[in-house]
Amino acid sequence: MVKQKIVLRFPPHLVEQPTIYHLIKDFDLMVNILRADINPKKEGRLMMELSGEELNYQRAVEWLKEQGLRIMGLEQQIIWRSDRCTHCGACTVICPTEALAFNRPEMTVSFDEYKCVVCELCLKACPARAMETLVENANSR
Numbered sequence: 292m293v294k295q296k297i298v299l300r301f302p303p304h305l306v307e308q309p310t311i312y313h314l315i316k317d318f319d320l321m322v323n324i325l326r327a328d329i330n331p332k333k334e335g336r337l338m339m340e341l342s343g344e345e346l347n348y349q350r351a352v353e354w355l356k357e358q359g360l361r362i363m364g365l366e367q368q369i370i371w372r373s374d375r376c377t378h379c380g381a382c383t384v385i386c387p388t389e390a391l392a393f394n395r396p397e398m399t400v401s402f403d404e405y406k407c408v409v410c411e412l413c414l415k416a417c418p419a420r421a422m423e424t425l426v427e428n429a430n431s432r
């Protein structure tokens with residue numbers, strides 16, 4: 292028996308596919324959705340706990356990858372604490388994907404989590420400790 296919390300990232304063309312249905316029906320897994328962020332025709336994210344037989348879980352993971360979904364552990368999610376951010380811009384210089392971007396003329400920083408590739412460079416670069424992993428974030432609350 293395995294019980295695993297994961298995050299699934301869906302490309303836009305897969306957002307409306309019955310992925311959960313297949314996990315339950317084809318792989319006999321129990322699916323507990325912890326958080327969902329799904330928008331039609333945009334990239335989506337599902338945080339869920341999967342439980343079931345180890346072999347079924349492994350087969351389901353392979354199937355999900357074959358479908359083009361990204362599977363990430365909870366520690367691989369980056370959180371922007373806007374309440375701590377001073378909009379100094381330091382992170383925008385080192386972020387390789389422009390997930391952290393400086394907006395003009397507002398002179399504010401914004402975070403687009405769908406562009407984030409979890410390189411973690413911003414975690415060390417931020418003087419205000421406004422960038423965290425999801426696990427750090429959960430532990431600090």
Ligand code: SF4
Nearest residue numbers: 386407408410411413
């Ligand atoms: S983890 Fe990397 S890609 Fe993601 S926001 Fe931070 S610097 Fe940008």
Ligand code: SF4
Nearest residue numbers: 376377379380382417
């Ligand atoms: S380095 Fe930290 S405080 Fe500065 S803009 Fe980026 S997230 Fe905000």
